[in-house]
Amino acid sequence: MKSFTYEKAQSPAEAAAAAARIPDARFIAGGTNLLDLMKLEVETPAHLIDVNGLALDRLEPLPDGGLRVGALVRNTDLAADARVRRDYPVLARALLAGASGQLRNKATTAGNLLQRTRCPYFYDTNQPCNKRVPGSGCSALEGFSRPLALIGVSRTCIASHPSDMAVAMRLLDAGVETVKADGSRRVIPIADFHRLPGDTPQHESALAPGELVTAVSLPPPLGGKHYYRKVRDRASYAFALVSVAAVVQPDGSGRVALGGVAPRPWRLESAEAALPLGARAVTEQLLAGATPTQQNAFKIPLVQRTLSAVLAEAKG
Amino acid sequence: MKFDQPAQSNPIDQLKVVGRATDRIDGPLKTTGTAPYAYEQYQAAANPAYGYVVGAAIAKGRIVAMDAGEARHAPGVLAVITADNAGKLGKGSRNTAALLGGPEIQHYHQAIALVVAETLEQARAAAQLLRVDYARSPGAYDLAAVRDTATEPAEAMPDSRVGDFDGAYARAPVKLDASYSTPDQAHAMMEPHATLAAWEGDKLTVWTANQMIAWARTDLAETLGLPEDKLRVVSPYIGGGFGGKLFLRADVVLAALGARAIGRPVKVALSRPLMFNNTPHRPATLQRIRLGAEADGRLTAIAHESWSGDLRGGGPELAVQQTRLLYAGANRLTALRLAVLDLPEGNAMRAPGEAPGLMALEMAMDEMAEKLGLDPVAFRILNDTQVDPEKPERPFSQRRLADCLRSGAERFGWHARRSPGSRREGNWLIGLGVAAAFRNNLVMKSGARVRLDRHGILTVETDMTDIGTGSYTVIAQTAAEMLGLPLDKVVVRLGDSDFPVSAGSGGQWGANSATAGVYAACVRLRERVAERAGIPPAEASFADGQVRGGGGRGMTLAQAAAEGELVAEDSMEFGDLDKRYQQSTFGAHFVEVAVDYATAETRVRRMLAVCAAGRILNPKSARSQVIGAMTMGVGAALMEDLHIDKRQGFFVNHDLAGYEVPVHADIPAQEVVFLDETDPMSSPMKAKGVGELGICGVGAAVANAIYNATGMRVRDYPITLDKLLPGMPERAELG
Numbered sequence A: 001m002k003s004f005t006y007e008k009a010q011s012p013a014e015a016a017a018a019a020a021r022i023p024d025a026r027f028i029a030g031g032t033n034l035l036d037l038m039k040l041e042v043e044t045p046a047h048l049i050d051v052n053g054l055a056l057d058r059l060e061p062l063p064d065g066g067l068r069v070g071a072l073v074r075n076t077d078l079a080a081d082a083r084v085r086r087d088y089p090v091l092a093r094a095l096l097a098g099a100s101g102q103l104r105n106k107a108t109t110a111g112n113l114l115q116r117t118r119c120p121y122f123y124d125t126n127q128p129c130n131k132r133v134p135g136s137g138c139s140a141l142e143g144f145s146r147p148l149a150l151i152g153v154s155r156t157c158i159a160s161h162p163s164d165m166a167v168a169m170r171l172l173d174a175g176v177e178t179v180k181a182d183g184s185r186r187v188i189p190i191a192d193f194h195r196l197p198g199d200t201p202q203h204e205s206a207l208a209p210g211e212l213v214t215a216v217s218l219p220p221p222l223g224g225k226h227y228y229r230k231v232r233d234r235a236s237y238a239f240a241l242v243s244v245a246a247v248v249q250p251d252g253s254g255r256v257a258l259g260g261v262a263p264r265p266w267r268l269e270s271a272e273a274a275l276p277l278g279a280r281a282v283t284e285q286l287l288a289g290a291t292p293t294q295q296n297a298f299k300i301p302l303v304q305r306t307l308s309a310v311l312a313e314a315k316g
Numbered sequence B: 001m002k003f004d005q006p007a008q009s010n011p012i013d014q015l016k017v018v019g020r021a022t023d024r025i026d027g028p029l030k031t032t033g034t035a036p037y038a039y040e041q042y043q044a045a046a047n048p049a050y051g052y053v054v055g056a057a058i059a060k061g062r063i064v065a066m067d068a069g070e071a072r073h074a075p076g077v078l079a080v081i082t083a084d085n086a087g088k089l090g091k092g093s094r095n096t097a098a099l100l101g102g103p104e105i106q107h108y109h110q111a112i113a114l115v116v117a118e119t120l121e122q123a124r125a126a127a128q129l130l131r132v133d134y135a136r137s138p139g140a141y142d143l144a145a146v147r148d149t150a151t152e153p154a155e156a157m158p159d160s161r162v163g164d165f166d167g168a169y170a171r172a173p174v175k176l177d178a179s180y181s182t183p184d185q186a187h188a189m190m191e192p193h194a195t196l197a198a199w200e201g202d203k204l205t206v207w208t209a210n211q212m213i214a215w216a217r218t219d220l221a222e223t224l225g226l227p228e229d230k231l232r233v234v235s236p237y238i239g240g241g242f243g244g245k246l247f248l249r250a251d252v253v254l255a256a257l258g259a260r261a262i263g264r265p266v267k268v269a270l271s272r273p274l275m276f277n278n279t280p281h282r283p284a285t286l287q288r289i290r291l292g293a294e295a296d297g298r299l300t301a302i303a304h305e306s307w308s309g310d311l312r313g314g315g316p317e318l319a320v321q322q323t324r325l326l327y328a329g330a331n332r333l334t335a336l337r338l339a340v341l342d343l344p345e346g347n348a349m350r351a352p353g354e355a356p357g358l359m360a361l362e363m364a365m366d367e368m369a370e371k372l373g374l375d376p377v378a379f380r381i382l383n384d385t386q387v388d389p390e391k392p393e394r395p396f397s398q399r400r401l402a403d404c405l406r407s408g409a410e411r412f413g414w415h416a417r418r419s420p421g422s423r424r425e426g427n428w429l430i431g432l433g434v435a436a437a438f439r440n441n442l443v444m445k446s447g448a449r450v451r452l453d454r455h456g457i458l459t460v461e462t463d464m465t466d467i468g469t470g471s472y473t474v475i476a477q478t479a480a481e482m483l484g485l486p487l488d489k490v491v492v493r494l495g496d497s498d499f500p501v502s503a504g505s506g507g508q509w510g511a512n513s514a515t516a517g518v519y520a521a522c523v524r525l526r527e528r529v530a531e532r533a534g535i536p537p538a539e540a541s542f543a544d545g546q547v548r549g550g551g552g553r554g555m556t557l558a559q560a561a562a563e564g565e566l567v568a569e570d571s572m573e574f575g576d577l578d579k580r581y582q583q584s585t586f587g588a589h590f591v592e593v594a595v596d597y598a599t600a601e602t603r604v605r606r607m608l609a610v611c612a613a614g615r616i617l618n619p620k621s622a623r624s625q626v627i628g629a630m631t632m633g634v635g636a637a638l639m640e641d642l643h644i645d646k647r648q649g650f651f652v653n654h655d656l657a658g659y660e661v662p663v664h665a666d667i668p669a670q671e672v673v674f675l676d677e678t679d680p681m682s683s684p685m686k687a688k689g690v691g692e693l694g695i696c697g698v699g700a701a702v703a704n705a706i707y708n709a710t711g712m713r714v715r716d717y718p719i720t721l722d723k724l725l726p727g728m729p730e731r732a733e734l735g
């Protein structure tokens, strides 16, 4: 870990301004991802801006019936909130499927959205990795790629986004509220929040330099039955090979989003029209154009079968 | 004391303390965080500096240039140790690769430098400032690709042939010829390799985490070129080892070199991401098994061949070893082949050889039973043997495999097993599986010293280690039993090379051998005590803290030691009883799994192990050993896999997020039953080992249960869902 300077932010706007002004500055929230990466010198910030003191740890109802989730609400608290459990159970289930109790106690809403890939080469500074060192090459493409992505990827990077929570947020069409360095505020639709790698896999989100996430707003509840089915190699404390988030309405319509298959939570609204036709039809559209490696091609039938089981349960 | 005749009745048979379920006496220290592990030896040496180990960035080649200038001038840095400035180093005979590499690099993450600084953070930061230029050489990283270059490791284990395998196999009416594979695995113990080293003049003390104190000292002496009597190795508490701490490792050597360079104690722990490639692992195997049987199920031909790889000078994984002994059959062949690989060093991990060997053999037995139309339990019992099948004149000292299988089948409800793929509960396909557990009982010379003080406190000293297994407790039980004392009058001090050399913790020989050494020392002490009490030793009896003679004459042990501490030292040396009798431990594993028919995720639902392993010295810690081993067996069956990057030559998933071992949610109800047994051929303790027996066969039992659940036979471990998916049933609702 490189030495760094540290400050406690006083207000969201000041935090954003400082982050844009000071070279190599990063926000630190729960630190459960950032500190690991700093110890390995995958990330080498010169300055940390601690956002934990900003009063962004509240949940408030919105006038339209939605819910605003502060950027610093801990994953544990969000999953346990009665409104979330009643109105957005897919979100509570996704959160509880992630990490471990101790980590969820520290992990924050914004930190979770912005956690970085678990591609093992990204974590090993001896290995080429375009995301860590742009232009150095992608070790995973012809190396160990079993856990990685197969759609939305590029020849420069096939990293998957590891978050469970983000998949549910995408399903719910959340909005990411931010404040920029100049103090202006905006809401980024979650669909536009995570970027695909293209030729610049180091750029992972739509955030401008210094831009701070202040909250995530959830639209009014969708009703229907909620599912978060996470498939993994062990029963707990493992990242998803594949996950399926779904809301299914009594008439068979609904929404589906996938985790573990793409560099961002994967949802295609157009594919959802096929829901009444069954899992195969939806999967074909969702994963059309997928470019799996030999090691992760199994994720395609796995998505279909998992979705199929979810739909069967929704019917039953 | 020499043990070369079967044990007669002796004080241990009283079983007042031995054989009773006893809490670990080191338990409170561990649960309160007060047991000083190597890195927490705060009292041992003041003001230590911190070392950070740098691993090679390539798998094979040379360091062309190393620039440590920037690192040396970084804040807090006291020294940078490399092969250039470390002085001449030897290599311990038990190490394959050098513990400090350079300029030649033999494997990925081989240590190439130690950065020593005032704080860990400073050392770690400075470590990133080392500039190293490498010249890579091509290496061999793919066992399957170099399989044909493998040769017979004649020294480690030559081929064995009995009868005429080829002829018998050709004639057999029922045959199986199948290939299996097991992956490279990591020990993944909780405590990393860690050492605190301090010099006093030309004497070096290392507080470390090591299973075999005497081996560590010899190999450290060879590596540093020092006489052994200048070295002290201390390892009282060890946070798991599983074989990963059998040998001297880089942390010890580098801490010693660092401490010498700066004239101050130095602490070194391997970082977790370094451990998977820096330290040894269990090597992968490719195995082929051929079985031939008569139509009635009697095996007539058994062949087991296994291929593994290691660095040049390394050894094979002895995966076929147990096949020589497990089942009857007149015509037999076993063969190992060893290829040169440039992956990190392969070496012993819990039940080396047996664990991967039985993962294959016991799956083959399941397949063969099905071909024969026999129940897998009955098929195994039918082919049981009471003698060494290669040398029928040599009996087993005890062999209750059939009892384990029968009793397990009964307890587990084995009769409920149905044909493959036919039992479904909701989304789950349910299956039952069985496998035999089989591991030899090894005995090793072991010594101890016992001291009785004027308060009647008995102190046992031996360099035996406790790697979380319960050694402290069984040793205390043994000494208490021998001297007629309650447990709280016994103090046990372990893991110090100043103490008599013991068997150490390895090969599941520790508990039986080390307690036998304590027994020997206690026999001597009893003589001394009796002498003091004026009682002829043969007439002395020890009970309730007293020694008594024939006429009721006697005194308390405290009184016997009133005029001065009584000390006795001895060791147990083993004769040829293990040559005359095959000593082994046996068990049967029963497993119920549920496989999700949509996702093919496997979850273990129930496990039972029935073991016959001699006298169980402490049923509580023995059970802990077996359930821990069963857990590790589930890991081997379902998830553990060091993924190789075959271009760069290293294990990619080198942390505990990437190398998955079972978590609590993976492990269901586990039941362990020990059959009542004593083995007078093993030692005066009449005990054997259980720590490795527990893992033997588990993987195959899980695999066989998965087959029973799904009808899918996966012969390549671990059985992850991607291997099952292609064969999982298509159901209407999966459309």
Ligand SMILES: Cc1cc2nc3c(=O)[nH]c(=O)nc-3n(C[C@H](O)[C@H](O)[C@H](O)COP(=O)(O)OP(=O)(O)OC[C@H]3O[C@@H](n4cnc5c(N)ncnc54)[C@H](O)[C@@H]3O)c2cc1C
Residues within 6 Å of the ligand: A026, A027, A028, A029, A030, A031, A032, A033, A034, A035, A051, A071, A097, A098, A099, A100, A103, A106, A107, A108, A109, A110, A111, A112, A113, A114, A115, A162, A163, A164, A165, A211, A212, A213, A214, A237, A238, A239, A240, B657
């Ligand atoms: C062993 C392990 C297992 C895990 N398993 C899972 C799992 O199964 N599923 C899963 O989903 N996750 C898993 N995680 C990841 C975990 O969810 C994340 O580490 C956590 O959510 C990150 O939140 P944090 O607050 O600690 O983020 P931090 O580490 O503090 O920050 C992460 C990133 O977000 C940025 N950031 C933080 N707050 C803001 C803000 N307000 N505005 C802008 N940027 C910000 C930081 O600068 C940093 O780049 C696991 C983690 C570990 C260590």
Ligand code: SF4
Residues within 6 Å of the ligand: A117, A119, A120, A121, A122, A128, A129, A130, A131, A132, A137, A138, A139, A140, A141, A148, A156, A157, A158, A159, A201
């Ligand atoms: S997949 Fe992406 S993160 Fe992984 S090695 Fe390639 S570039 Fe790096």
